[in-house]
Amino acid sequence: MDDPSQTARRVVIGFGDAANLPEADDLPTESMPLNMGPSHPAMHGTVRMVLEVEGEKIRSVDVQIGYLHRCFEKEAENATWTQIFPYTDRLNYVSPMLNNVGYALAVEKLLDIDKKIPERAQFIRVIVGEISRITDHLTCLAASAMELAAFTVFFYLMKAREWLWELLEELSGARLTHSYVRIGGVVADLTDDFCPKLRDILRRCRASIADADKMLTSNRIFRDRMDGIGIITRDDALGWGLTGPVGRSTGLAYDVRKDHPYLVYDRFDFDVPVGSKGDNFDRYAVRLEEMRQSMRILEQAMELLPAGPVLIDDARVALPPKREVYNTIESMIAHFKLIMDGIVVPPGEIYSFTEGGNGELGFYIVSNGTGQPWKCRVRPPCFANLAVLNKLLPRLFIADLVPTFGMINMIGGECDR
């Protein structure tokens, strides 16, 4: 079972069995370059892969990224600390809240206010973050299922994602680009009926996910395309810096929420699912289970959600309420200074990391004591995860590329920034 291309395939072709055909290597083929992307429907996130194929077999692959480069890091140097939130929305754009939270935590550590964030704000950050993790995984699984022709599953999961996004839209005003988190907390409290609505959505999501589970997990076609394909070993995961579901599928039980708890994650009871084989199916299964664990966290968080403010009480960090701005000179000045000069972050540097949808999302930030970052470097999880494709794809079939790439879940906005 060590060499996936030799052992894992049993593809039925017509009335014969692929295993009974002569070895592909024996067929007279000559290698041919094949372009996939950057505008190939399966290359979501705009990535280009230049394959060298021999018949249906991939001999080598050159993964070319950068098509979605938006100068995030350079733009950040010309924006105030607060103005960067909308840019972070567009990193991993299927889980913007997680990026918002990751960035806010980095700046808060540099400001040394990370211990003073109101508890309710921390709970809300966990809630919106875990909702985003679910939407992230839903998107990944839905798209991959669709690419393997399971269109029904796509609709089931997309519908669930939409319920969650509608809730976040109600909360933040934007379906996708929430910009809901602020340095020092979140911009507004939860809407009045947020928790009942979320409970109802989670109930329906559970059903959708169970349906998808039923339609995929024991589906012969799906399993044939996933099992034993794209195997990554635990050592490789460590060596390539793979994190998130991709890393965990290899049995590497690393989850920032458990290993380096931030916010209030240490107060929740949840498990970190890991795979045993490191193949595409394990990555699918880990994601499926992670969504269920996120739902557990959500239910506990709603249970424990304390009352109180959602933004730090510090005029040098948090914008004052509009009523105060319009009616008192003190808050007017504070508002003016925060908007025009930005929050003054003391000089220093910080690497702060959280568990994003795809793994360890890190922000390395340098401040020179002004209202703008001197440097704002992102460690995008799927950048590292994608790199392993160069090792993974050779010797697979072209058709295997699609689910393997799908399960790596490269998000161009985050990978290319």
Next chain:
Amino acid sequence: MADERQAPSAPRANVKMVIDGQACEFPAGLTILEACQRVGSKVPFFCWHPGLSAPAVCRQCLVEIKGFPKPVPSCYTPVADRMEVVTGSPKVLDVRRQMLEFTLLNHPIDCPICDKAGECMLQKHYFDWDARVARNDGGKVRKAKVVDVGRHIVLDQERCILCSRCIRVCNEVARQPDLVMAFRGDRQLLTTAPGQRLDNPYSLNTVDVCPVGALTAKDFRFSMRAWELWATPSVCPGCATGCNIEIHASRNLIRRLVPRLNSAVNKYWMCDDGRLTYKHVADNRLAAPTVAGAPARWDAALAEAARLLGQARDKSPATLGMVLSAQMINEDLFAFSRLATECLRTDRVYLAGSPEGWCDNILVSADKNPNTTGAKLIGGPTLRTAADLQRDIEGRVVTALLLVGEPDALGPLESLQTLVAVSSHQNPPVAAAQVALPLAMWAEVDGSFTNRQGKVQRLYSAIAPAGQARPGWETAVRLARALGAAWTYGEAKQVFGDVCAKVTLMSRADWGKPEMPVQLRFANSRG
């Protein structure tokens, strides 16, 4: 800033003291505030100004001194031996906050419409030292919002925080006591003295020193937000004094000029006339070369100019003259002087310029040209005067003329057979010239002026030249090349190097570091 001040007249012993736990030594006579600034301890202030006397009215600079029963104003208290000063004790911070709260109590909520927003000391100090929410919910004391106090100035009495800096500027700089405080308590207000208007020649300095937006310049008011301006160091072209200034420009337009500290020339100040010199830069400019009155391309116009001048030279160099202006920078003057001797082979170089005007013994010179000294040093003893020029034209001694800059007085031009003008503006000589070449002005070029004291002072390019205008030295180089010389100047710095090498009295001048425009938003509040 403080160390720019003159040392006390008699040398006195140094005092040894401690500021914020740091042992230090200062000359006696220094105030505690200045001492704190030297060691980098931050002490805020409103009423203190390095160029004015200290009345200690704002109470922002209070510090604690060990053994003193209560905080003392550091701007007013001289340093003394064995003094132990604390600038950031809880008591000091608390007092400072309370004073800010008092100051803000009746301050109108004007930031969105206030010209000073973004460079306001009140905003800065509130954010740095207070940053607490308002505790009063009563109304504010209302005062007059638009008081036309002078030719250049509008006063908003509500915004005034009663620091009295403007009163001291009038008393101590302009030596004309135009402003006073009236009434007491929360009704106290700034106003003009009975029968007076704020019309002294230095009135706009009150706008600079105003820590808030109480005094605003009519010229700049509501025209531009301060943080959108880009500041470039320069020198005022208004007279021979050469006050050091900052050009504040945005979108390639100069919006205002403000004085820049130079303790040897203008200290912190400049006159009102000087501030308005920028208007000339955007006004009625010659944007493109012309040949026989019609717009032409640069190379065509240069070729025609060179042909005309070459013809005149070959006919008779003695009838060929060149007019330079004392408004020009040293580099242009030098390049054209060289052109006259080396390429046109004439010694008929005339110096023109603006006529004399009013003066005082504060800053304003009677000579309204910024570079008369430089022009005379570069031109040497053979330089002729504007009167000579008029006489020579009328007497038909000169029949061909290369006119550079903007001479105000010329003779009858119709007697000239050849007239080539290098000019920044549309004017009668340009209209009469066979060829006119556009000239970049002082705010558009890198260069230098030599002021009445003989100080060579740098100008930096703050905006792009109008239209197709080019620096004068560059035009001189291209004319020289067209006339057969092999000059190699590529930038103003090289011309300046030659000026220093050739002119003995400017041999020690320094081109200095390159300066880039700085956006005021990122230069922090100017205060």
